[in-house]
Amino acid sequence: MSQPAIDRSRMQVSNEIAIQISAMNKWYGTFHVLRDINMTVMKGERIVVCGPSGSGKSTLIRCINRLEEHQQGQIIVDGTELTSDLKNIDIVRSEVGMVFQHFNLFPHLTILENLTLAPIWVRKVPKKEADETAMYFLEKVKIPEQAKKFPGQLSGGQQQRVAIARSLCMKPRIMLFDEPTSALDPEMIKEVLDTMIGLAEDGMTMICVTHEMGFAQAVANRVIFMDQGQIVEQNEPREFFNNPKSDRTKLFLSQILGH
Amino acid sequence: MSDASYVREAMLPAQKPPASETGVVHWVRANLLSTWGNIVLTLLAVYVVYLILATIGPWLLRSVWTAGSLQECREIIEATWGEGKRGACFAVIAERWQQIIFGFYPRELYWRPILTLVLMLVALLPILFYETRRFSWWVGVLFAAALFGSVWGHASPVVTVLVGIAAVCLGVWLCVRGPQYLMWFSLIFPAAAFWLLWGGTVWLPVTILLGFVLGYGAYRLVSALNGLAGVIAAVVIPILWWVLLCRAAADVLQGIVPIALVELGSDQFGGFLLSTVIGVSGITFSLPLGILLALGRQSDLLIVKSFCVAFIEGFRGVPLITLLFVASLLLNYFLPPGTTFDVILRVIIMVTIFAAAYLAEVIRGGLAALPRGQYEAADSLGLDYWKAQRLIIMPQALKISIPGIVGTFIGLFKDTTLVSFISLSDPMQIVSSIRANQEWNGIYWELFLFVGLLFFLFCFSMSRYSMYLERKLKTDHR
Numbered sequence: 184m185s186q187p188a189i190d191r192s193r194m195q196v197s198n199e200i201a202i203q204i205s206a207m208n209k210w211y212g213t214f215h216v217l218r219d220i221n222m223t224v225m226k227g228e229r230i231v232v233c234g235p236s237g238s239g240k241s242t243l244i245r246c247i248n249r250l251e252e253h254q255q256g257q258i259i260v261d262g263t264e265l266t267s268d269l270k271n272i273d274i275v276r277s278e279v280g281m282v283f284q285h286f287n288l289f290p291h292l293t294i295l296e297n298l299t300l301a302p303i304w305v306r307k308v309p310k311k312e313a314d315e316t317a318m319y320f321l322e323k324v325k326i327p328e329q330a331k332k333f334p335g336q337l338s339g340g341q342q343q344r345v346a347i348a349r350s351l352c353m354k355p356r357i358m359l360f361d362e363p364t365s366a367l368d369p370e371m372i373k374e375v376l377d378t379m380i381g382l383a384e385d386g387m388t389m390i391c392v393t394h395e396m397g398f399a400q401a402v403a404n405r406v407i408f409m410d411q412g413q414i415v416e417q418n419e420p421r422e423f424f425n426n427p428k429s430d431r432t433k434l435f436l437s438q439i440l441g442h
Numbered sequence: 443m444s445d446a447s448y449v450r451e452a453m454l455p456a457q458k459p460p461a462s463e464t465g466v467v468h469w470v471r472a473n474l475l476s477t478w479g480n481i482v483l484t485l486l487a488v489y490v491v492y493l494i495l496a497t498i499g500p501w502l503l504r505s506v507w508t509a510g511s512l513q514e515c516r517e518i519i520e521a522t523w524g525e526g527k528r529g530a531c532f533a534v535i536a537e538r539w540q541q542i543i544f545g546f547y548p549r550e551l552y553w554r555p556i557l558t559l560v561l562m563l564v565a566l567l568p569i570l571f572y573e574t575r576r577f578s579w580w581v582g583v584l585f586a587a588a589l590f591g592s593v594w595g596h597a598s599p600v601v602t603v604l605v606g607i608a609a610v611c612l613g614v615w616l617c618v619r620g621p622q623y624l625m626w627f628s629l630i631f632p633a634a635a636f637w638l639l640w641g642g643t644v645w646l647p648v649t650i651l652l653g654f655v656l657g658y659g660a661y662r663l664v665s666a667l668n669g670l671a672g673v674i675a676a677v678v679i680p681i682l683w684w685v686l687l688c689r690a691a692a693d694v695l696q697g698i699v700p701i702a703l704v705e706l707g708s709d710q711f712g713g714f715l716l717s718t719v720i721g722v723s724g725i726t727f728s729l730p731l732g733i734l735l736a737l738g739r740q741s742d743l744l745i746v747k748s749f750c751v752a753f754i755e756g757f758r759g760v761p762l763i764t765l766l767f768v769a770s771l772l773l774n775y776f777l778p779p780g781t782t783f784d785v786i787l788r789v790i791i792m793v794t795i796f797a798a799a800y801l802a803e804v805i806r807g808g809l810a811a812l813p814r815g816q817y818e819a820a821d822s823l824g825l826d827y828w829k830a831q832r833l834i835i836m837p838q839a840l841k842i843s844i845p846g847i848v849g850t851f852i853g854l855f856k857d858t859t860l861v862s863f864i865s866l867s868d869p870m871q872i873v874s875s876i877r878a879n880q881e882w883n884g885i886y887w888e889l890f891l892f893v894g895l896l897f898f899l900f901c902f903s904m905s906r907y908s909m910y911l912e913r914k915l916k917t918d919h920r
């Protein structure tokens with residue numbers, strides 16, 4: 184498959200830290216789901232997280248915006264530590280955008296209202312300005328003509344692009360993606376991946392749980408492999424795919440690449 | 443061989459269905475006469491309908507609308523239609539409809555409940571049809587008509603003309619300025635209704651409303667220092683105001699600027715006026731309370747959660763009639779001595795609590811039907827708990843619960859007839875007292891029909907409105 188050339192001029196990793204996770208542990212009841220996670224993400228990094236189902240990938244990125252609470256260790260996002268302090272949680276959440284596997288658009292609001300809701304109510308942006316920003320991002324994900332429709336009237340790929348635009352309207356510094364293409368029909372995967380590539384080209388810091396290895400090779404600067412709640416291996420994509428170190432990584436890659 | 447490789451070279455356009463699939467004949471065949479069994483059932487149904495019409499039709503046809511007593515009615519019918527013929531005697535309704543509707547409200551003061559009703563429509567329209575702006579014309583016209591009609595024949599010509607001019611100005615202003623100001627009217631309407639119906643000094647409802655303003659002011663001032671203290675101040679200060687100062691302040695103001703209507707006691711309320719006062723108040727107050735209870739039941743805070751569960755299960759597990767007896771007899775024991783607490787107000791509180799407990803469960807069903815992803819999306823966008831509830835969760839949960847909510851409201855409205863057990867005069871009670879009269883002794887169908895029809899109109903319009911709302915809010919288009 185011939186990919187259009189990717190513009191890498193703005194895909195630069197800075198030496199400022201965006202996310203710092205140290206000695207982090209999490210349990211669901213007695214189940215030790217994340218075990219001693221240590222991870223540093225620099226501004227501008229594009230990280231792909233992969234691993235078998237149930238290995239804790241979703242839990243990890245959901246800890247970063249506190250949709251899940253960790254019990255031990257430290258998570259610092261853009262200089263703010265996540266504790267039970269609600270103020271810090273609100274700060275982090277308004278800096279970090281998240282895109283879900285099942286889109287989670289608000290079905291009772293139009294596309295435009297979906298996009299302007301958080302800017303108006305959280306950032307206190309005037310409605311007119313919020314509308315303009317929303318239309319700008321809808322253009323960016325290439326569906327401005329759907330603004331007045333409801334989510335139920337859109338295809339899956341369109342809904343996911345709206346979800347991405349909704350996050351972008353909050354002007355986040357970091358974007359988290361949790362299997363954004365897994366619920367889509369094959370012909371719609373590409374349109375969502377193209378949107379994400381466009382985002383990477385703009386220099387967004389991204390952590391992306393996905394099994395789209397083509398995307399990982401084209402865009403990521405680092406691939407993280409998780410198994411049983413631990414980070415088993417991480418490397419830059421070429422090394423990761425051509426020269427995996429651990430046996431579990433090899434097994435996983437052989438399954439997912441279909442050999 | 444050639445069959446397997448058959449392919450279509452030109453795409454077929456869509457064609458009309460065969461004639462037998464459409465039209466009246468097809469419908470009758472498919473729905474009434476499809477099998478022998480269905481033919482028999484159809485004939486049977488036609489016969490039953492005929493029997494009913496054959497009985498009721500002539501009875502209605504021979505109805506009498508003007509007569510002084512049942513005896514007179516019967517004489518008129520026999521004189522017109524012949525010996526032994528029966529007919530409806532609606533004369534009783536023509537004679538006594540005011541009593542069924544207004545109870546013992548003084549006749550010369552009927553304009554007050556009528557004005558209240560019209561104002562209630564004015565207050566409701568902007569809420570019921572909050573997205574359509576066409577209603578603002580209606581509101582203007584209704585408002586002007588109400589204001590004018592209320593003084594017609596009750597005041598001197600000068601006052602009537604002045605009020606008429608004011609009414610027209612107000613009406614025009616409302617038409618032009620539209621709904622944004624009408625919401626404010628909807629907010630103060632309960633106090634206005636209270637004053638119009640019970641009368642007394644105008645300053646009492648004003649000072650009661652002032653309590654809300656004080657609460658809001660306290661919240662704004664104190665919550666700048668501390669959020670929780672702000673909430674506490676917003677609750678405590680208005681309550682202190684209402685309990686300690688409200689009435690005294692009203693008396694002082696009345697001394698300075700005396701404006702008052704003739705004061706009426708709750709024993710003068712009855713009939714549909716009573717049912718509507720209790721029903722509409724119960725509906726208005728139980729919905730917010732029910733929402734809070736449903737949210738409280740889902741709370742992570744153990745105390746809040748247990749309180750809400752106990753409240754809901756406790757009040758749902760007790761018959762309404764028991765609560766009404768508590769309201770009429772026992773409640774005064776628990777109140778500080780010397781406080782008099784209007785009996786209708788007590789009933790409204792009980793009915794509200796009872797309906798709220800039911801609503802809480804209905805709404806909890808709606809909440810449970812929402813996928814977790816909605817909460818997560820709201821959280822991840824940085825919306826706090828109350829904003830997420832108000833903007834994302836509740837609009838969807840309430841939409842799902844509309845049929846259940848309206849069902850509860852209809853039940854509540856009909857249950858207001860139970861107040862007859864604590865010697866308040868609901869419509870049925872009034873009917874009984876009419877039938878106890880010598881002139882109307884022995885009549886029942888006509889009165890029951892009238893009362894039933896009025897209840898039906900109220901409940902049916904609620905039902906139709908809920909269907910309209912469901913249609914309007916439908917956004918899934920699948």
Ligand SMILES: Nc1ncnc2c1ncn2[C@@H]1O[C@H](COP(=O)(O)OP(=O)(O)O)[C@@H](O)[C@H]1O
Nearest residue numbers: 211214216234235236237238239240241242243
């Ligand atoms: N809310 C929860 N309560 C209990 N266990 C959970 C919960 N969410 C996930 N788990 C468990 O934690 C493990 C990791 O889940 P998850 O992070 O969703 O894995 P992944 O995204 O890698 O497939 C799984 O075994 C899952 O069953």
Ligand SMILES: [Mg+2]
Nearest residue numbers: 240241242362
């Ligand atoms: Mg997952």
